[in-house]
Amino acid sequence: MNKQDTLPKLKDFFDRNIPLPEPALIRLFEAMELVKLPSKHSITQPGEICTIEAYILKGIARTYFINEQGDEVTVHFAKEDWWIGDVASFTLQRPSLLHIETLEETYMLTISYERKEQLYAEYPIFERIFRLMIQRTHAFLMNRLVSVLSESADKRYQYFLDRYPDVPQRVPQHYIASYLGISPEFLSKIRSKKAKLRS
Amino acid sequence: MNKQDTLPKLKDFFDRNIPLPEPALIRLFEAMELVKLPSKHSITQPGEICTIEAYILKGIARTYFINEQGDEVTVHFAKEDWWIGDVASFTLQRPSLLHIETLEETYMLTISYERKEQLYAEYPIFERIFRLMIQRTHAFLMNRLVSVLSESADKRYQYFLDRYPDVPQRVPQHYIASYLGISPEFLSKIRSKKAKLRS
DNA sequence: GAACAACATTAAACTACTTCAATAAATCAA
């Protein structure tokens, strides 16, 4: 993959979400770096400061943490056309509490903290752009909270399938279980019940 | 309450969270309106566009929605020194899905969508300020998600008490139950178990 | 392509939480 060829994808993301003037797009693109990571490669680990935010071109990654009982809890999957990063660690440049790792060979456009701060300083329009970006993320997180607070595991799984139909074929099922907030065994049961109903 | 007297509180909030130059503070303050609402007064309702964001000076409010089963689910309590509003509805000026209502007589400094847009237009520094604000909110939401995904009701309640020791005396208990994602009866049981242990 | 590790399924026993129903206590309205 060649960096220049990836510009249309980034442009397309912004056109669909946060339209921005061509020059701003170009500046952002120039500040970003094309990175290829093999599968199961860590982007951030607890204790480290999250140094980049990334737009995923191809591949898939997940954000998770390890709770007090020692279980992995998946907070987020990011695939093509999504951004990934630890907002808290990145923006405050404080040690992260999260793991972020690829689950497939992944191509992404990354931006470092320094480069981003430079963009803010040189082109104030980026304050607005990234403010709108994080408002989008906020709405997303809110939905997720609401769903975990008030829906059954069954329904959350169905919703997950509707929204991310390709993800189950791409990541181990127990990661999905932890995303839904249930045990892998119980997800397995939900699936077999669903399969029976269909037949 | 007199508007001029409320400036120090707003200043104090920003000093502790997002230091900003005095002139910016003054401009924001001038764009805000002191509002007094009686208890049980609605700020936003589903279907309406959320017209304001507010910094609470005194009193308490909650954000909730009604799920498909018809149950109220409390997303957030906001008391003194907190902001409240429906970020999604306010920023996109789309109909809200949420209820926001006061639970006590509440004094707050409100800002309208138009006034906020005006601030962005006239003083670009506000893009940054409100970007940092929402990053703060993001971190908060993330914690809440993580807690609901991975902790027992017992622990979530304990955490709630530690963090908001005065809230239980100020709002009906079943709102707290719905904030924790459990039934009122079960919260009652958690409490009585706790009380027994202490004796 | 054998060997090992990681993952998924199933079932039985268990626990955290819900639902329902009855009662008590607190709050509010007149």
Place this chain on the structure above:
DNA sequence: TTGATTTATTGAAGTAGTTTAATGTTGTTC
């Protein structure tokens, strides 16, 4: 002050989800 309404508690029965353990399946590596 009274009755009416809202809120909190308790207990019994039920359900959603967990845990443990065994078995089978798929993937990865050398």
